[in-house]
Amino acid sequence: EDKVVQSPLSLVVHEGDTVTLNCSYEVTNFRSLLWYKQEKKAPTFLFMLTSSGIEKKSGRLSSILDKKELSSILNITATQTGDSAIYLCAVIPNAGNMLTFGGGTRLMVKP
Amino acid sequence: KAGVTQTPRYLIKTRGQQVTLSCSPISGHRSVSWYQQTPGQGLQFLFEYFSETQRNKGNFPGRFSGRQFSNSRSEMNVSTLELGDSALYLCASSPAANEKLFFGSGTQLSVL
Numbered sequence: 001e002d003k004v005v006q007s008p009l010s011l012v013v014h015e016g017d018t019v020t021l022n023c024s025y026e027v028t029n030f031r032s033l034l035w036y037k038q039e040k041k042a043p044t045f046l047f048m049l050t051s052s053g054i055e056k057k058s059g060r061l062s063s064i065l066d067k068k069e070l071s072s073i074l075n076i077t078a079t080q081t082g083d084s085a086i087y088l089c090a091v092i093p094n095a096g097n098m099l100t101f102g103g104g105t106r107l108m109v110k111p
Numbered sequence: 112k113a114g115v116t117q118t119p120r121y122l123i124k125t126r127g128q129q130v131t132l133s134c135s136p137i138s139g140h141r142s143v144s145w146y147q148q149t150p151g152q153g154l155q156f157l158f159e160y161f162s163e164t165q166r167n168k169g170n171f172p173g174r175f176s177g178r179q180f181s182n183s184r185s186e187m188n189v190s191t192l193e194l195g196d197s198a199l200y201l202c203a204s205s206p207a208a209n210e211k212l213f214f215g216s217g218t219q220l221s222v223l
Binding site for chain 1: 115146155169
């Protein structure tokens with residue numbers, strides 16, 4: 001059975017701090033790994049990673065995939081209160097769009 | 112471009128009833144998938160439809176079913192509701208397989 005584990009479960013930081021969120025996976029047929037941010041209801045797409053070692057960046061957020069270690073990290077630099085959310089990691093198999101999600105990391109950024 | 116639209120936003124039902132949830136994908140997207148989100152189990156895959164065919168199904172009982180129409184709109188149905196079915200039901204669409212999914216705001220179902 002495919003499995004995705006995220007750590008830490010929750011994190012409280014202050015504005016300006018840098019955070020690193022972790023995601024490890026055990027899947028039968030790995031195709032891609034996705035990161036989402038969920039503030040209220042709809043998870044919003046952040047990154048999709050397919051190749052190992054390539055860093056994807058968007059502003060203060062970046063993510064990298066390590067296929068050898070079966071893991072990924074999501075970095076957020078210079079955090080802001082608007083970064084407070086649940087961050088979800090999911091893996092997508094070779095066939096179809098049947099995502100397996102991790103339990104999420106709840107990030108709270110205090111002013 | 113309009114996003115993924117789910118209706119209704121909220122639903123309150125009693126045990127034993129049935130419910131139908133609706134999802135309109137982003138225009139041009141042919142894949143629609145459904146997920147159940149609960150505090151205890153997180154986000155779990157229900158099923159995926161592509162061009163009106165169910166392509167994948169998660170580990171949920173037969174009370175959970177769905178379908179997709181020729182315009183890619185999808186519905187999911189839950190019959191004989193149980194208290195444990197209370198959850199946020201999220202729909203996601205994508206252009207094809209192995210592409211990023213875009214989620215709707217969900218339907219919050221409460222079963223009393």
